[in-house]
Amino acid sequence: MNIQKTVKGTALTISISGRIDTTTAPALEQELKSSLDGCTELTFDFAEVAYISSAGLRVLLSAQKTMNKQGSMKLKNANSSIMDIFEVTGFTEILTIE
Amino acid sequence: MIKKFGLTFGGLQQKILNLVLVFILAIMAVVVAVSVYLSNTLTKVVDKSSEDQKSAITRISGETMSKILDSTMTQTTSMQAFIADNIFSEVRGNVMGLKEYAEYLYTHPDEYQDKPVYDPKPENDGKTSVQLQHEAAVNPADDPHLGLAANMSELMLAMYENSKVLNSCFIATVDGNIIFVDDRAGANFDADGKLQTFEVRQRPWYTGAKDTGDLYFTGIELDAFTNIPGLVCSAPVYADGKLVAVVGADIFLYQISEFINNSAKDNGFECIVNQNGEIIFSPQKEGTFKASLSDQATDLRSGENKELGELITKSLQESTGIKTVTVDNKTYYLCGEPMKTVSWAVITAVDKELTDQPTKALINSFETINTQAQDDYHNSAGKSQQTILVMTVIILVLASVVALIVAGKIVKPVECMTKRIDEISGTDLAFELDDSYHTGDEIEVLAQAFATLSKRTINYIDQITRITAEKERIGAELSLATKIQADMLPNLFPAFPERPEFDIYATMTPAKEVGGDFYDFFLIDNNHLGLVMADVSGKGVPAALFMMMSKILVNNYAQMGGSPARVLELTNAQICKNNDEEMFVTVWFGVLDITSGIVTAANAGHEFPILRKADGSFELFKDKHGFVIGGMDGMKYRDYQFKLEKGGTLFLYTDGVAEATNSQNQLFGTDRMLAALNTDPQAPPKVLLENMKKAVDEFVGDAPQFDDLTMLSVKLL
Numbered sequence: 001m002n003i004q005k006t007v008k009g010t011a012l013t014i015s016i017s018g019r020i021d022t023t024t025a026p027a028l029e030q031e032l033k034s035s036l037d038g039c040t041e042l043t044f045d046f047a048e049v050a051y052i053s054s055a056g057l058r059v060l061l062s063a064q065k066t067m068n069k070q071g072s073m074k075l076k077n078a079n080s081s082i083m084d085i086f087e088v089t090g091f092t093e094i095l096t097i098e
Numbered sequence: 099m100i101k102k103f104g105l106t107f108g109g110l111q112q113k114i115l116n117l118v119l120v121f122i123l124a125i126m127a128v129v130v131a132v133s134v135y136l137s138n139t140l141t142k143v144v145d146k147s148s149e150d151q152k153s154a155i156t157r158i159s160g161e162t163m164s165k166i167l168d169s170t171m172t173q174t175t176s177m178q179a180f181i182a183d184n185i186f187s188e189v190r191g192n193v194m195g196l197k198e199y200a201e202y203l204y205t206h207p208d209e210y211q212d213k214p215v216y217d218p219k220p221e222n223d224g225k226t227s228v229q230l231q232h233e234a235a236v237n238p239a240d241d242p243h244l245g246l247a248a249n250m251s252e253l254m255l256a257m258y259e260n261s262k263v264l265n266s267c268f269i270a271t272v273d274g275n276i277i278f279v280d281d282r283a284g285a286n287f288d289a290d291g292k293l294q295t296f297e298v299r300q301r302p303w304y305t306g307a308k309d310t311g312d313l314y315f316t317g318i319e320l321d322a323f324t325n326i327p328g329l330v331c332s333a334p335v336y337a338d339g340k341l342v343a344v345v346g347a348d349i350f351l352y353q354i355s356e357f358i359n360n361s362a363k364d365n366g367f368e369c370i371v372n373q374n375g376e377i378i379f380s381p382q383k384e385g386t387f388k389a390s391l392s393d394q395a396t397d398l399r400s401g402e403n404k405e406l407g408e409l410i411t412k413s414l415q416e417s418t419g420i421k422t423v424t425v426d427n428k429t430y431y432l433c434g435e436p437m438k439t440v441s442w443a444v445i446t447a448v449d450k451e452l453t454d455q456p457t458k459a460l461i462n463s464f465e466t467i468n469t470q471a472q473d474d475y476h477n478s479a480g481k482s483q484q485t486i487l488v489m490t491v492i493i494l495v496l497a498s499v500v501a502l503i504v505a506g507k508i509v510k511p512v513e514c515m516t517k518r519i520d521e522i523s524g525t526d527l528a529f530e531l532d533d534s535y536h537t538g539d540e541i542e543v544l545a546q547a548f549a550t551l552s553k554r555t556i557n558y559i560d561q562i563t564r565i566t567a568e569k570e571r572i573g574a575e576l577s578l579a580t581k582i583q584a585d586m587l588p589n590l591f592p593a594f595p596e597r598p599e600f601d602i603y604a605t606m607t608p609a610k611e612v613g614g615d616f617y618d619f620f621l622i623d624n625n626h627l628g629l630v631m632a633d634v635s636g637k638g639v640p641a642a643l644f645m646m647m648s649k650i651l652v653n654n655y656a657q658m659g660g661s662p663a664r665v666l667e668l669t670n671a672q673i674c675k676n677n678d679e680e681m682f683v684t685v686w687f688g689v690l691d692i693t694s695g696i697v698t699a700a701n702a703g704h705e706f707p708i709l710r711k712a713d714g715s716f717e718l719f720k721d722k723h724g725f726v727i728g729g730m731d732g733m734k735y736r737d738y739q740f741k742l743e744k745g746g747t748l749f750l751y752t753d754g755v756a757e758a759t760n761s762q763n764q765l766f767g768t769d770r771m772l773a774a775l776n777t778d779p780q781a782p783p784k785v786l787l788e789n790m791k792k793a794v795d796e797f798v799g800d801a802p803q804f805d806d807l808t809m810l811s812v813k814l815l
Binding site: 051054055058061065088089091094 | 633681684702703733753757759805
C-alpha cells in the first residue's frame with residue numbers, strides 16, 4: 001500500500017494505492033492521526049485501491065468520526081469491487097461517496 | 099598456520115622470531131664484516147711491520163757487523179802482520195847473525211882453530227846436537243873449511259836454544275857439507291839405521307841464496323829427511339867476494355801455524371802470501387786459500403780471480419782495508435797487510451756467511467718469534483673468528499629461545515583469547531578479562547573489546563531470552579485463547595442429533611492464533627434456530643475480545659426473543675457505549691423457523707448469504723444491508739424474510755472465504771465460491787464445507803492466508 005498526501009490549505013487529499021488490509025491498515029491509521037489536525041476537508045482518492053478489508057473499513061470509520069467533528073470527508077473513484085464492499089458492509093450509508 | 103611441537107609456524111610467534119633473527123643476523127653480519135676487515139688489516143700491518151723489522155734488522159745488523167769487522171779485522175790483520183813479520187824478522191835476524199859470524203870466520207880463519215864435527219848419532223835423537231851431513235858424493239874429510247865452519251857450532255847451538263821458532267840452523271859449505279843444529283838426529287837414519295845423505299847444494303835455499311846473493315826465503319818445501327813442509331831462510335856467505343858458504347834456519351810450518359792459528363778466530367782465518375803472490379801459510383786444507391809447496395803454488399795476483407789478485411797485489415804494498423771478495427763461491431771479508439821484513443803479506447779472511455750469522459741468527463730468532471707471534475696472532479684471530487662463530491650461534495640460539503618466549507608471551511593472550519572465543523557457545527558466553535590480558539597493548543584493547551562484546555552479547559541474549567519467553571508466554575496464552583475461542587463456538591457435531599429436521603455444520607479456521615470471525619447457532623425455542631455469522635474488524639487478541647463480547651451480546655439479545663433487527667440494534671447500542679477503539683463487527687443474524695423454513699434475518703454489513711432451493715443450485719441472496727455494528731450509535735436495521743425449502747441449503751460465510759487471495763493477488767470471489775458449492779450441491783453441510791475449504795486451499799496455493807475462513811451451512815431435511 002502507498003499513501004500520497006496533497007494539502008491545499010485545510011483541504012487534504014489522500015491518494016491510496018494497493019491493498020488496505022490487516023497488515024497495511026495500521027500505517028494508514030497512523031498517517032491519518034498525524035495529518036488530520038486542522039484539516040476541514042478530507043478527500044480519499046480510491047482510484048488505485050484494489051481491496052479493503054474490515055481493518056481498512058475501521059480506519060475509514062474512524063476518520064469519518066473525526067471529520068464529523070471538524071469538517072467534512074468524502075471518498076471518490078472507488079472501483080466496483082470496493083463499492084460492493086462498501087454496500088455489503090453498509091458503509092455507503094455513513095460515507096459520502098462520489 | 100601450522101602447529102607443531104607446541105610452536106606455531108606462520109603465526110605471530112614465528113613472525114616475531116623472524117624479525118629478531120633478521121635483526122641479529124644483520125648485526126652479526128656487520129660485526130663479522132668489521133672484525134674480518136680489522137683482522138685482515140691487522141694481519142697486513144703485522145706482516146708488513148714484520149718485513150720492515152726484518153729488513154731493518156738485516157740492515158742495522160749488517161752495518162754494525164761491518165763496522166765492527168772493519169775496525170777489528172783491520173786491527174787484527176795489522177797485528178797479525180806485525181806478529182808474523184816479527185817471527186820472520188827474528189829468523190832473518192838470526193840468519194843475518196849467522197851470515198855475519200860466518201863471513202867473519204871465513205875472512206879471519208887464522209883467528210880460529212879447526213873444530214871437529216861429527217855425523218849424527220841416533221842416540222842423540224831428541225837432544226839438541228851439532229851434526230854433520232854431506233852430499234853422497236862428498237867426503238867431508240876433503241873439505242878444507244869444514245873445521246873452520248865448525249866454529250859456528252856454539253853460535254848455532256845458542257841460537258837454536260834461544261829461539262822458539264827455529265827448527266834448525268845450519269851452515270853449508272860450497273863443497274857439499276853441512277853442519278846443523280837440531281834435536282832430530284834420528285831423522286838422518288833410514289829404516290835400516292843407515293845414515294842418509296842429501297844433495298846439499300841442490301836444495302832451494304842453497305840455490306836461492308847463491309843465485310840472489312842475498313837473504314832468501316824459500317817457498318814451502320818438504321824437509322830433506324822428515325818431509326815435513328816448512329820453509330827456510332838462507333843467506334850466502336862471501337869471503338873476498340867469493341861464495342864460501344850458505345847459512346840458514348829452518349822454520350816448520352806447523353810452528354808458524356801454531357803461532358798464527360792461536361790468533362785465528364772461529365769465523366775466520368789468516369794466511370800469508372809471499373812476494374810471489376803465493377800462499378805459503380794457511381790453515382785451509384783445500385781451495386784457493388790452501389798453502390802449497392813452492393813447485394805447486396800459483397801466483398794469485400795473476401789468477402782467475404781478479405778481485406783477489408788486486409787485493410793481494412795491494413796487500414804486498416799497503417793496508418788494503420776490508421774488501422768483500424768471492425772466492426771458491428764463498429763470500430769473504432778480506433783484509434791484507436804487508437809484512438815489511440819479508441815483503442809478504444798477511445791476509446785475514448772472514449767468511450761473510452759466518453759474520454752474517456749473528457744477523458741471520460738474529461733474523462732467524464726474530465722470525466721465529468715473529469712467526470710464533472704471527473701464528474699466535476693467526477691462531478687467536480682464527481680462535482676469535484671461531485669465538486665469533488660460536489658466539490653467533492649461541493646468540494642466535496639464545497635470541498631464538500628468548501624471541502620464542504617473548505613471542506609466546508605476546509601470542510599467548512591472543513591464543514587464549516582465540517581458544518576462549520572458540521569455546522564460547524550455548525550458555526557459556528562469558529569472556530572474562532583475566533590478568534593474562536593485561537598486557538598494556540593492543541591485545542588488552544582487543545580483549546577489552548571482546549569482554550565488552552561478550553557482556554553485550556550476554557545482555558542481548560538475556561533480553562532475547564526474556565522476549566522469547568514473553569513471546570512464548572503470549573504464544574501459549576494465545577493458543578489457550580484460541581482454544582477458549584474455539585470452545586466458545588459450538589463445535590460438537592452433529593450439534594442437534596435429536597433434531598432430524600435439519601443438518602448443520604460450521605468451521606472456523608483463524609488466520610492468526612485468534613481470529614475475529616465467529617459463527618453461532620442456538621435454539622431460541624423448540625422451533626426457532628438462531629444463526630449468526632460475524633466478522634470483527636481487525637485481527638488477533640483485540641478482535642477476539644471484541645468477538646467474544648459481540649457473540650455474547652447477540653446471543654443474549656437473541657435469547658430475549660426480539661426480531662433480528664432489534665437484536666442487532668441492541669447489540670450495536672451496547673457495543674458503541676464503550677468502543678473507544680472504534681472497532682466494529684459485521685453480523686448476519688437470522689432466525690430459522692424449523693417447521694416452515696422461513697428465515698427472518700437482518701444484515702449489519704455482512705456478506706450476502708448463499709441459498710439453494712430444494713432442486714436448484716447455490717445462488718447469492720442479495721439482501722438489504724445495514725451498517726456494521728459498533729461503527730455508529732443508534733443505527734437502525736431492517737428485518738427481511740426468505741424461505742428455506744425442505745432439501746434446500748443455506749450457506750453463510752465471512753469475507754475470508756470470498757476474499758481469499760492467491761499469489762497473483764486474485765480474489766477467490768463469489769463466483770468461485772458458487773462453483774465450489776455447486777460441484778456437489780446436494781451434499782450435506784459438512785461435505786459442502788469441506789469442498790469449499792479444498793477449493794480455497796487449491797486456489798490460494800502457497801500464498802499466506804490473510805483472513806479467517808469461517809463457514810456455516812444448514813440444510814433442511
